[in-house]
Amino acid sequence: MADTVALPLVSVICLCYNHERFIAEALDSVLAQTYPNLEIIIVDDCSTDHSVEIMEPYLREYPQLTFISTGTNLGNTRAFNMGWRASKGAFIIDFATDDVLLPDRVEKQVQAFLKLDESYGVVYSDAEYVDDNTKHIGFHCVRNKQGEVISFAPSGDIFKHLLGRYFICPPTMMMRRTVLDELGGYDETLAYEDFDFWVRSSRNYKYFFLGDVTTRRRVHARSLSQQWYKPGSLLVASTVTVCEKAARLVRTPEEKQALTKRLRYEARHSYLTGHYQQTERFLELMRKHAGLGPVYQTIRLLNKYKINLGFLRRVYQSLRNRL
Incomplete structure (x- = not known):
């Protein structure tokens, strides 16, 4: 050089x-x-x-x-x-x-x-x-x-x-x-x-x-x-905060769609790993950003009562691209 x-x-x-x-x-x-x-x-x-x-x-x-x-x-x-x-x-x-x-x-x-x-x-x-x-x-x-x-x-x-x-x-x-x-x-x-x-x-x-x-x-x-989805992990809470920042930066329909995809992914995994408080934050942000469809309304209800479906996560991972 x-x-x-x-x-x-x-x-x-x-x-x-x-x-x-x-x-x-x-x-x-x-x-x-x-x-x-x-x-x-x-x-x-x-x-x-x-x-x-x-x-x-x-x-x-x-x-x-x-x-x-x-x-x-x-x-x-x-x-x-x-x-x-x-x-x-x-x-x-x-x-x-x-x-x-x-x-x-x-x-x-x-x-x-x-x-x-x-x-x-x-x-x-x-x-x-x-x-x-x-x-x-x-x-x-x-x-x-x-x-x-x-x-x-x-x-x-x-x-x-x-x-x-x-x-x-x-x-x-x-x-x-x-x-x-x-x-x-x-x-x-x-x-x-x-x-x-x-x-x-x-x-x-x-x-x-x-x-x-x-x-x-x-x-x-x-x-x-x-360490990502382990109980008590602070990483998931940080992800919520960043998604909230991202929602304020979105400008185009394509960007909005990309953030919606991210929120859906994070809400599912947060719920299935027992991060109930963070799941509610993801879902509320999704509601404000793009609305909640039937799947995520159901997740919100299950999350409210802390119904543990963590055993389904491995199965869900193989099906997530279909949602």
Whole structure:
């Protein structure tokens, strides 16, 4: 690439919470980047394992690493914002230290950004899923025999698509700093950041899909995705809040239809996993947004009396596309 001085600074915000098994591999992957103009900020969210002890030799050997301790466990959104506010990069990567960056990840995404105008706020890509031992599980995207991505991965104005379906692998994103500045960072009242960031940022900025595999995403029992519908989970409540925000941002019939699809999905799964209060919020938002048909009027009645039909969820999952 061009001389380092001419290259935009990229800030990698490394978020750690009890990642002692993975932190060394994660930091090695950041330090091995082929892109030279990096700012690396480690934010430890008050880990209770040996994560910080494992980091200490890295901090001594690599003076380009900045270490921040949250002092008390804050959660992802607040911990990230601490790192983001301390950073200076024109582009930002939110990097959980149980994942792994491929060596040319930053270089490829910066090259993509430099070919785009400033209306593009995010570059995302394909990812490899790995287990605790970094053993291959699969890929995020589906490809044909020629290696071309054939699964849904749009570029441009993707607001309506983000309302209606999941297709972005979050750790693959590189974000333009101006997007985060405009949004005020992540919403610290939420238990997770991805959906909210997508909704708010895609309203005003375009996304670009880079077809390369740039990241290894760790899938393990403590992954956020594995906690979603567990009893007492705060994640479902955060999803309701984001849907309420989205309803205020919808402008077109297509966007309204996409949000209706999302609300139906979330209401069903919230109800079938016993999140009754959140289910009522989803249904009330749906009523105001598009009205309740017979199926969802029935769900509302069952939900009111907390009739547990959770055993039907597995069956329902196979039938959900018919509703």
